[in-house]
Amino acid sequence: TQHKPTNTIVTQHNTISPAAERLRYILSEDDDLPTPTLFTEMDTLQREGDELEWKESARWVKFEEKVEEGGERWSKPHVSTLSLHSLFELRTCLQTGTVLLDLDGYSLPQIVDDIIERQIEEGMLSPDLRGKITFVLLRKHRHQTKKPIHRSLADIGKSSSSTSECPYQELLRLMSPVFLQLKNKFMKKIPRNAEASNVLVGEVDFLNKPFVAFVRLAQATTLGGLTEVPVPTRFLFILLGPQGKAKSYNEIGRAIATLMVDDLFSDVAYKARDREDLIAGIDEFLDEVIVLPPGEWDPKIRIEPPKKVPSADKRKSVFSLNELGQVNGAAGGGGGLAEDEEMPVHFCGGLYLDIKRKLPWLPSDFYEGFHIQSISAVLFIYLGCITNAITFGGLLGDATDNYQGVMESFLGTALAGSVFCLFSGQPLIILSSTGPILIFEKLLFEFSKNNNIDYMELRLWIGIHSCLQCFILVATDASYIIKYMTRFTEEGFSSLISFIFISDAIKKMVGSFKYYPINTDFKPDYVTTYKCECLAPDPTSSSGVGGSKPQSSLGLTGSLNVTALDWSQLSKKECLKYGGSLVGKSCKYVPDLALMSFILFFGTYTMTVSLKKFKFSRYFPTKVIRKLISDFSIFMSIMTFVGLDMLMGLKTPKLIVPTEFKPTRPDRGWLVMPFGKNPWWIYLASFVPALLVTILIFMDQQISAVIVNRKENKLKKGCGYHLDLFWVGVLMAACSFIGLPWYVAATVISIAHIDSLKMESESSAPGEQPQFLGVREQRVTGILVFVLTGVSIFLAPILKFIPMPVLYGVFLYMGVASLSGIQFWDRIKLYMMPSKHQPDFSFLRHVPLRRVHLFTLVQIICLAVLWILKSTFLAIIFPVMILGLMVVRKMLDMVFSQHDLAWLDDLLPEKEKKKKDDDKKKGKDKKKSRPDNKEEEVRQLKLCCPLQEGQNITSGSVLCPQTAHPIQGPGLS
């Protein structure tokens, strides 16, 4: 009774097979409406007690979910593994069975009737079986619901079967809110316009050959309790067969169900004109299937859904009529690139374009900020910022004799940060004091002091000059230099900054062991010998009578002075203040604080790292909670260890913020006057040191911006290098007038800011992997951070509970976290791995390992040299060293082939251009030799229009109005 399928797969490659020909015809017919998504449910006929019923055994939204028989639960979504056999058998079924396309069906009994009628007409079924088949097909359906004890409400509504012929009653039940609610959870996973396809398979004792029907309804109709969810049915596949082959029927059912959710086949099923079209669809499916050898894979293994599946459009595009031209055209990419090669010639062109690009986003920059994730980002970055403000404030206070102290640091951070976040081109960048500026201020203050020049006035003039120089750089579009900042430069710089963060955090931790020395010789039993006594400074004048003067002594020998200062009651500070000396074994030691600090420091770091991993854990009911825990990991760690510290009650060093709004140094006001204190020529001469500051700020700012605008971050709103620099210049001048420190982009905190705002897609079909969508680009978090920093002065009563070691732990985490995800770091790890254990990085597939290692080695050497320079007085020109990195990168062109560099780095603009010209000459033949993956496509659009992966090319121009921007990344097309 079963038929041998004849295989129609052809071996000719370039000529098109008849199946494909058919498909091309029907698929390209009228592409105006996309076909609805199909939800497929498979029910099998089972005997429950004495009654037959249809029991749901599997379902497909995109991947298969099986009902675990014994476990009464849904399996995890997995890739359907089919046998070739079942596919061929299905093909035979469709060849020989009844195929009813566009049947007018309104209820299951009527549809069943129509099928049986047709079978009898065609002589495939003897009429006396009509009753039996109808009876079987109308048995009630039992669905696998969340709570297996309660039957689905839909079933309870019916008495015994779905023969209920009153569609009104059905409708009523469907609209019952309880019903909908019960289904709600799974319904969310099914797209709104979805339609259902039902697969019914089973064995019966009265048939001696299979009864097969494939039905497509003219209109999707809700057929009572047929489907688990209230989704109207469009397709129906029925397979009833003689007994003894239940497993085989099951496999055929799984095969058609898998086909129905296949993007291509479901299109075919919707548009098929006849049986042959369906069979052509199967053949095409077969031609595309992936085959695993039986000896290398166990079919029982459930394959987890992959991170990404080939897009349906790509598969379908083969069947478009104009396929040949289009495929190459699409790869060629956007046409707007050619004009971007040149720089704009007009004055302030870059600035104009930056504003033009950013302005339309302004409203969304605000309303997109209102999200729960923003809260955690604000808290995290806020803590980073105030720690930074305090650290640099303290250091600046030391360096400038408190002309700029912690108060100025807080105020400056708040002012500069919020203005920048409000108006800049890239509001994700966080401004902060940085090391080079600190060193510059230190040298400047010493110079002024030694030469009797007024420091604040000199500083103001430098700020003014520097601001003007920045404007010149903006006006001349000097920021185009970022074209030469390739991944090599970015990674070198950001790794170095991360190392500085890490080493600073550790240094401060080690410092607390020096600040709170541990008495390692302490013997608990000899506790009686440990004391620290304050002795009077002059033990010889033991007989003198000193009233309130602290010269009197108090010892065992002469205890005659009653009115004398009671030395033994003085604290350590007082004792030293009055000239006394501390004597005793315990004087120079502080118990517990160093170790407690270490526990707080290390605990905060470790807990944050552990909680961050929580996103991938299986615990906790929803992804939302896991995401929350991961987002708030830093906050929770800080809270935990602040709590521990309070519980212990030890006097660990705490965060101290200024509480009064006044300059740190009493003899300076809030405004710095430009004239009066220094000779006139100083106003002009300050142009020279300003030049150094400008270069310093320019490099520091732009490299950080390049790192933030990295293509990996998938930013959609574009960058604004010119606008950023403009505001940095303005703020320089403003801060100089109020006597606040200067600010520039802080790499590590900016990266942390971006990391805390990353978005992932909600997965739609069960089993589909969430994708990284991009970053919540908005101005709200930044502004809030800096407003909070400003009002921190009033938050002192709360902030004073935070121990400093906890904040150093946060610093350590920031440094380590900003290292991860850097390709350079991945490549360093390769040194330590045997090649067979190395991960499957795409560059490893295309560049020989020794070249990769050589490239990494160059980077390491550069980094080491920078590190050494940073530790000397050369630290002041540190950002200028980025230029050095760029020179090294340029020289690498001589050592590495452009092919290797394209994989390990980006190409330099002129090389890119040359390569493109070469490619044009050589034509399409050499395309293979180039990196041809998505990454490359994206890189073309890198600098200012990072196109979201998978985003439609046409809609790209809507989302990204700056496609006409001149600093377009170097493209290959």
Next chain:
Amino acid sequence: TQHKPTNTIVTQHNTISPAAERLRYILSEDDDLPTPTLFTEMDTLQREGDELEWKESARWVKFEEKVEEGGERWSKPHVSTLSLHSLFELRTCLQTGTVLLDLDGYSLPQIVDDIIERQIEEGMLSPDLRGKITFVLLRKHRHQTKKPIHRSLADIGKSSSSTSECPYQELLRLMSPVFLQLKNKFMKKIPRNAEASNVLVGEVDFLNKPFVAFVRLAQATTLGGLTEVPVPTRFLFILLGPQGKAKSYNEIGRAIATLMVDDLFSDVAYKARDREDLIAGIDEFLDEVIVLPPGEWDPKIRIEPPKKVPSADKRKSVFSLNELGQVNGAAGGGGGLAEDEEMPVHFCGGLYLDIKRKLPWLPSDFYEGFHIQSISAVLFIYLGCITNAITFGGLLGDATDNYQGVMESFLGTALAGSVFCLFSGQPLIILSSTGPILIFEKLLFEFSKNNNIDYMELRLWIGIHSCLQCFILVATDASYIIKYMTRFTEEGFSSLISFIFISDAIKKMVGSFKYYPINTDFKPDYVTTYKCECLAPDPTSSSGVGGSKPQSSLGLTGSLNVTALDWSQLSKKECLKYGGSLVGKSCKYVPDLALMSFILFFGTYTMTVSLKKFKFSRYFPTKVIRKLISDFSIFMSIMTFVGLDMLMGLKTPKLIVPTEFKPTRPDRGWLVMPFGKNPWWIYLASFVPALLVTILIFMDQQISAVIVNRKENKLKKGCGYHLDLFWVGVLMAACSFIGLPWYVAATVISIAHIDSLKMESESSAPGEQPQFLGVREQRVTGILVFVLTGVSIFLAPILKFIPMPVLYGVFLYMGVASLSGIQFWDRIKLYMMPSKHQPDFSFLRHVPLRRVHLFTLVQIICLAVLWILKSTFLAIIFPVMILGLMVVRKMLDMVFSQHDLAWLDDLLPEKEKKKKDDDKKKGKDKKKSRPDNKEEEVRQLKLCCPLQEGQNITSGSVLCPQTAHPIQGPGLS
């Protein structure tokens, strides 16, 4: 020129297809010799400069390894994903191409000649192409070697091609040691008797239809540099075709290569009589392939080799002539089970069988102990044992007024442990003092003291009685009770013991915060106010003159006594000893030690856990080193933190071992005399307390033994419950005579012992996963541990550097580690997971989640009740509570179905029997409803003959002489 393959896959299920018929005929022909393993290499024709050459592009041992073109390296081994298309094209190729079977070939040129000759004969090739094809096929071969710069030595040997016709020269080169050495690394992965199959594909410009040849040589022959490794070639597949389809040829090449390494097809290829046999082989392969739908999987993803693939034997067995009977027969399992149901009737039957079973293993118990892994195991367990010995020694000393102290504890541990490891049935068990015994001793000592009975003599008599009672239990085979100790009981008990370990470790840690209180009010500035002075006891007698008596005072008021004891110089202890009082703020505090202890404790634990994970890391060159790091993780952590402690130099509490060999209490000797000190009736009456001790020891010992003998541990040498109990009894008596503590199996340390001795298979083919093979069952490690414990008295100078907190960290690790891998624990975790994230445990597929949860809940309640009881005076009957667990388990039979219990637990013997009988009646139909996986098979053999998975059933009886043993586990068959 290409042909449409006609598909021969049939849809009839129970009838056999013609392809299978063919295969059955050839495969069952003469099964005397297994076919060699095939190594397949695929070379593609490529133009290198102006020259053509064959370049290796992929190889297969079992899985595919591809040459990364750009990366010049081997990809990771992965499952070959083929397209159906290429398989059908291959089929066409074999149908139309030249097939030469059993060709006499001695060199490549001759073979090529033969192929061309045949093609010309058959009119498939025009004779004028002979020269061109010969030229192409004899181009030199370039292999992907480790160092891509050096060409393979084999190629250098030849001038330009492999046309060298001197086999002697070839042989000479092959035998060059340098050559072999260079290849050595990969050769190790290829089985010794392997033969090669070479696949050569390429496109040439002079052909207009494909040139296809499949050659099987009569004898495997080394054909020059054809193959990467010196493995003789047996098969040759050549595909040359017209230009423009290189990709397609490549895919066909991959298809035949994958087929050649398929267990079934390679058999077919070796035994094929003609072309049709090969095609039948392909058809059979196609019938078994696993198909992935194109929309759900990306063919570019390289699939990692699975943990396990279906065994080739199973696949081949279908083609055995007597297949029908055999399949069911095999599932029926071993025939030796039926007679094991009854207990042996003769006296000491169990003991006799134990000895009979263990004796043959005795030599291997020693020589198998010599392995690097044993060193780490010994160190780990040694540290656990001495920590235990010190802890219990200290507690026993307290409880018995030093009649049994640390010295006795060390000596007893060493004596009992080494005797037990030398002679017992299960030498993996580690003896130790346990809690219940400690409580018993405590009560006994108090009782003796209050009633003026000599403790040691009474104890001796109890020991003697208990020993005799143990002998009775041994003689009556009472150990058969272990049949009723199912997983439920095991898990409950071992979790409880683990919790006790964990809570003890934490308690001791917390204790150190009490022992070394931290002064949380310490203000560094007021260091001057912290002191602790020793004041004389009687401040009123300030004027009295006391010679050497410590009544004199020393204060600020009267300092007249010069000869008085200098109170301020006294240590804390001395001060209190002489009746002084300590006054001052710092008296009751000890700085740093508590926090340092915490750092040592937590650090040791965390570092051990991290290092254990190292086994799965990608770093370090070889698996061996990773394994070493993982094995020695505890040792390395201990060393690290001992080092840290020494570096800090703080007086943390250290391990103190006795240094002199004498009883702790000076008034007792090493021997306890049985008579003389107590009245005669005591000798008889001690029978009653002895009964309690016996039950206690019996339960404690046997449950630990059941846990050690768990089927998951895959022990091969069988158990010896009776023998174990016998020796425990003997040691009871012996220890009582020498006045040492009593010893019984320690669950947690025994589990740690097993864990540290686990073996994994070396993977053979690249990509194959290593399998857990079992445990290094031997007596060496145990004996060494206890010998070391014995000589620890002389190791005191070294051991004194180990801080106790480090050892508590080890304790914590032991407790946590022994929890992992317990199913109970996995089930508890399920409570916290949403069901869709739960791991795919097999019991979840078969038992509804609510039943699983209920079962877990019962276990949790039992555990809670036990925990509470343990904390009361009932702790003494604690091991007897195992009986309670067994009763609860028995009652579960009323709540849970046997089906559920079979998945969550084991069946009780009588139920097992009943089920078996039922199954017999019902026949094969109901087989589906039972757990039918491997686990079940193994469970049948659980208690005394844990059969290694994958081990041949027939050889099982050789490896496991105790198959005839009566305590055979309950079987279903």
